[in-house]
Amino acid sequence: MNASELQKLLDWLIDGGRSATSPKSFMADTCERMVAAGLPLWRVGVFVRTLHPEIYGRSFIWKPGAEVQIGTVDYKVLDSPDFHNSPIIIVFQQGQEVRARADDPQSARFPIVEELRAEGVTDYIALPLYFTDGTIHASSWTTKQSGGFTDEQLAALRGLNTPLSRVIEIINWRRMAANLLDTYVGNRAGERILGGQIRRGHTETMNAAIWLSDLRGFTSLSDRVPAETVVDILNNYFDCQVAAIKKHGGEVLKYMGDGLLAVFPIDEYVGDEQQVCSHALEAAHESRASVANLNYPIGDAVERFRFGLALHVGRILYGNIGGGNRLDFTCIGPAVNLAARLEKIASQLGRTVVASEGFAGICREGWSDLGEFPVAGFSRTARVYGLVDEKSAA
Structure with missing residues (x-):
């Protein structure tokens, strides 16, 4: 782990990640800075519930060398078996982190982890993102590193989680405000x-x-x-x-x-x-x-x-x-x-x-x-x- 790069990342998050001009660039910059600090990340996901009459939540998925993929899910996802068998729902409902190592037989209960293991992923951890209004959102982190994440790397992820939550909350509130205004007064207004x-x-x-x-x-x-x-x-x-x-x-x-x-x-x-x-x-x-x-x-x-x-x-x-x-x-x-x-x-x-x-x-x-x-x-x-x-x- 590179302590100097890790501190730079922490300072950048505390400052609000202001050099990032959009949610997509913020996601990409954050993950790339983490990799530069020594975190062997493969696939990173951020899952944020939103206040919208048709959209239940949004997802941001990063992979090395690829463009950040932004997706939305409607309220039908609440009836989806995949969602109910996902580590993310545990995070949403219980506010607990979920660890799923590829070599752990218990991980087979999560279809998403099985899919990632087929890609060569060795370790998966989902962490709660606590917003100041009491709502719980989620992030997921995976690696292809042999043996999975080390204790030092997990500690770094947990340490970055709180400032990361604050910036994601700010971005989410801005978008939520825009969505609510769009819903109730129209886009132009x-x-x-x-x-x-x-x-x-x-x-x-x-x-x-x-x-x-x-x-x-x-x-x-x-x-x-x-x-x-x-x-x-x-x-x-x-x-x-x-x-x-x-x-x-x-x-x-x-x-x-x-x-x-x-x-x-x-x-x-x-x-x-x-x-x-x-x-x-x-x-x-x-x-x-x-x-x-x-x-x-x-x-x-x-x-x-x-x-x-x-x-x-x-x-x-x-x-x-x-x-x-x-x-x-x-x-x-x-x-x-x-x-x-x-x-x-x-x-x-x-x-x-x-x-x-x-x-x-x-x-x-x-x-x-x-x-x-x-x-x-x-x-x-x-x-x-x-x-x-x-x-x-x-």
Whole structure:
């Protein structure tokens, strides 16, 4: 063991590993510094549970001379036999280290250790990573060294584990904050909030295609079925739209009961409004088909659903709005208000998808002129367009 290199590594970790610019580079730098200090590492894994509605945890795997592999697992892993027969679950649940030497018959109970032994691994140890909030995460260390890790090498790994845990916790919290913001306010808004745009009045303007949709008959539905069923229906209904919106470059800003507000940002310097509006229209077609295929068993009947969607394009004010220390990152402006009014007109006409004159003027194909309509709160009437392949259900 090289005591000098080991101390340099320890100092680097205590300083936060600041020369590493990403989680991947931090993992690679840490392992390479360990090898330079005399630790004969082969495969190193870090396993961190996260706070995410779909992802249970993330893994970082390092091997000498290879790029760090980052993976994610969803909550289905909790039902996986491989996970329940892994040393990692013991670390997670009991906070105990697990040692599995290749020459120990007891190690055969861990499939992962058997797989590694086939690669020539002679020793495996999983260590708990204790975070300051009390949660337990895990790391695993393997070697191909004849006879496995020495006592001195194991002591070095255990000694480095605490400062390593602190840095991994910081990295994890940063990512968790980004994930939570992405989940609750959207990617674009999340980036701005993390970038420091957190004060009331911090706003900017941008051009965007605006999407505002609403589930038809939601009030009646809420009165007929249990609240838990309503929530499940809403989740399925929003799934029909969100996947299409994200696929085509849009961002969901807000859920308002059964309503959904999304934007498709337009880069005014590139001049891509025609492409952006085309993408929004493609998402509308896909969402319309998905909602039409959505059915939900309620008692002896099967409920089918309809929704209304208004598409508009215009300039919006985007940023922090609210009172005191309770803010909302959202968009407002006449363009958003008009989209909301158009959605109500869609309901009156029994239409699924309608568009403003501005939107239909950019995406010219596939629209029929439905006429001019008075718009509440606006001094002028608005010309409304509907999809030619759709008849009024009124």
